[in-house]
Amino acid sequence: MLLTVTLSLLNGFGMTLKLFALTLLFSLPLGLVMSLGSMSKVKVIRWPIVFLIWVMRGTPLLLQLLVIYYGPGMMLHNNIWGAGDGGRFTAALVAFVINYACYFSEIYRGGIQSIPVGQYEAGQVLGMTRGQIFLRVILLQVIKRIVPPMSNEIINLVKDTSLARVIAVYEVIWAGQAFIKSDGILWPLFYTGVFYLVFCGLLTALFGRLEKALDYFR
Amino acid sequence: MAILQVENIIKNFGTTQVLKGISFSMEEGTALSLIGSSGSGKTTLLRCLNFLERADEGKIIVKGETLFDAKVKENSSEEELRRKRLHFGMVFQQFNLFPQYTALQNVMLAPTLAAKAAGTYDAKAIEEHAKELLVSMGLENRMNNYPHQLSGGQQQRVAIARAMALKPDILCFDEPTSALDPELTGEVLKVIRGLAEHHTTMIIVTHEMSFARDVSDHVIFMDDGRIAEQGTPEEVFEHPKEERTRQFLASYTREGE
Numbered sequence: 201m202l203l204t205v206t207l208s209l210l211n212g213f214g215m216t217l218k219l220f221a222l223t224l225l226f227s228l229p230l231g232l233v234m235s236l237g238s239m240s241k242v243k244v245i246r247w248p249i250v251f252l253i254w255v256m257r258g259t260p261l262l263l264q265l266l267v268i269y270y271g272p273g274m275m276l277h278n279n280i281w282g283a284g285d286g287g288r289f290t291a292a293l294v295a296f297v298i299n300y301a302c303y304f305s306e307i308y309r310g311g312i313q314s315i316p317v318g319q320y321e322a323g324q325v326l327g328m329t330r331g332q333i334f335l336r337v338i339l340l341q342v343i344k345r346i347v348p349p350m351s352n353e354i355i356n357l358v359k360d361t362s363l364a365r366v367i368a369v370y371e372v373i374w375a376g377q378a379f380i381k382s383d384g385i386l387w388p389l390f391y392t393g394v395f396y397l398v399f400c401g402l403l404t405a406l407f408g409r410l411e412k413a414l415d416y417f418r
Numbered sequence: 419m420a421i422l423q424v425e426n427i428i429k430n431f432g433t434t435q436v437l438k439g440i441s442f443s444m445e446e447g448t449a450l451s452l453i454g455s456s457g458s459g460k461t462t463l464l465r466c467l468n469f470l471e472r473a474d475e476g477k478i479i480v481k482g483e484t485l486f487d488a489k490v491k492e493n494s495s496e497e498e499l500r501r502k503r504l505h506f507g508m509v510f511q512q513f514n515l516f517p518q519y520t521a522l523q524n525v526m527l528a529p530t531l532a533a534k535a536a537g538t539y540d541a542k543a544i545e546e547h548a549k550e551l552l553v554s555m556g557l558e559n560r561m562n563n564y565p566h567q568l569s570g571g572q573q574q575r576v577a578i579a580r581a582m583a584l585k586p587d588i589l590c591f592d593e594p595t596s597a598l599d600p601e602l603t604g605e606v607l608k609v610i611r612g613l614a615e616h617h618t619t620m621i622i623v624t625h626e627m628s629f630a631r632d633v634s635d636h637v638i639f640m641d642d643g644r645i646a647e648q649g650t651p652e653e654v655f656e657h658p659k660e661e662r663t664r665q666f667l668a669s670y671t672r673e674g675e
């Protein structure tokens with residue numbers, strides 16, 4: 201039984217990982233673009249982005265999932281997400297990407313704005329180009345500063361993927377819960393926690409190493 | 419011919435005029451001290467020379483070449499602006515070293531990038547020159563340390579070496595010792611004194627009056643965005659003509675400088 205449960209949960213956790221990885225893949229770069237936009241001097245660029253960030257950070261992700269999945273169907277009378285599991289997954293992914301891009305954007309912005317203007321000026325008076333200043337001077341300092349808040353947010357994402365269940369994406373908690381109905385046993389649901397713990401533990405170790413690798417300067 | 423001619427520089431921040439028509443010139447191989455009370459515009463003037471601020475009026479001429487003329491609409495490319503900047507070196511009050519690079523790497527970074535862009539990259543020559551500079555700053559044992567491992571005085575000396583690495587015509591210092599603990603100012607003033615003895619062309623903004631008197635060939639006293647008085651250290655410090663200068667200098671002797 202343990203084996204059956206484990207295999208089933210692994211299957212569900214595969215979906216969790218897929219949602220996790222694809223969310224990062226799209227939201228990390230999108231967040232960077234958004235952070236640049238949110239610092240833009242041009243109001244028509246800055247304002248909509250700041251508004252979007254406010255909405256996405258000010259409402260529950262659970263609600264966003266529901267709105268993004270059901271909203272288009274209600275308003276356009278047409279389910280843009282396509283039928284079946286694929287459609288639901290796409291909708292969940294879109295919701296996660298937008299939501300996390302907003303959080304990441306704020307982290308990037310904080311990191312970029314925390315670099316003293318003297319670093320840019322020192323590069324300028326040394327005749328460096330804007331690109332050189334960003335790549336050779338600023339970037340690594342920003343990365344060093346954003347690793348801790350990023351790792352927090354990324355570990356939150358691991359656990360947040362369980363919310364996708366609300367639009368019937370078959371992830372690990374759903375897989376565990378299914379045993380209550382089919383076999384009348386509760387422990388597989390609790391067992392799912394082990395999967396989260398192990399994965400978050402791995403990520404924590406990974407980020408710890410990264411922080412350490414950047415420890416050689418202040 | 420003067421190495422630097424500054425003509426009628428005016429700079430406004432919004433509605434406040436911070437520089438109200440600054441003109442002066444200096445000769446190659448001399449040291450010029452800029453003194454004046456807080457807010458008189460000394461930093462702003464240096465920043466205009468280094469193109470960190472754009473003056474609203476006036477001209478900046480180096481070795482006969484007009485680097486800046488406010489009347490001419492800014493049409494120089496980023497490339498051109500960078501080339502013009504390299505006539506000046508800048509040492510900041512807060513050092514502004516790059517924290518992720520060692521002392522040696524800080525000094526080598528800009529020359530390396532410049533040489534690579536020009537297609538004249540010679541790693542060994544650049545490293546040797548950088549090491550020479552650091553040795554001349556008394557940092558032979560600190561080359562591979564990161565900025566946070568150095569004292570303020572050492573950091574500022576690295577910053578001086580970094581500014582000199584591109585062989586600027588004129589080296590500018592903005593209060594190079596005011597961010598330092600009193601016991602560390604001496605070592606930085608000593609290397610600047612050494613540079614003056616080697617006839618490095620320098621503009622030094624400083625609140626260290628006795629240092630300015632010793633080291634400089636010419637002194638400019640700024641007051642409220644104008645040059646109130648200028649002359650040799652002897653003239654300005656011993657026989658100030660202007661009442662404002664006397665008041666300013668008196669405020670220093672009162673502090674027991």
Ligand SMILES: Nc1ncnc2c1ncn2[C@@H]1O[C@H](COP(=O)(O)OP(=O)(O)OP(=O)(O)O)[C@@H](O)[C@H]1O
Pocket residue numbers: 431436454455456457458459460461462463
């Ligand atoms: N970016 C800026 N925007 C607006 N006002 C500024 C700016 N930079 C400087 N000022 C103002 O310009 C005036 C001159 O400033 P500046 O820093 O050049 O003086 P300073 O002579 O270097 O003073 P200190 O001895 O305190 O360094 C001050 O009144 C200052 O408030």
Ligand SMILES: [Mg+2]
Pocket residue numbers: 460461462592593
């Ligand atoms: Mg100043």
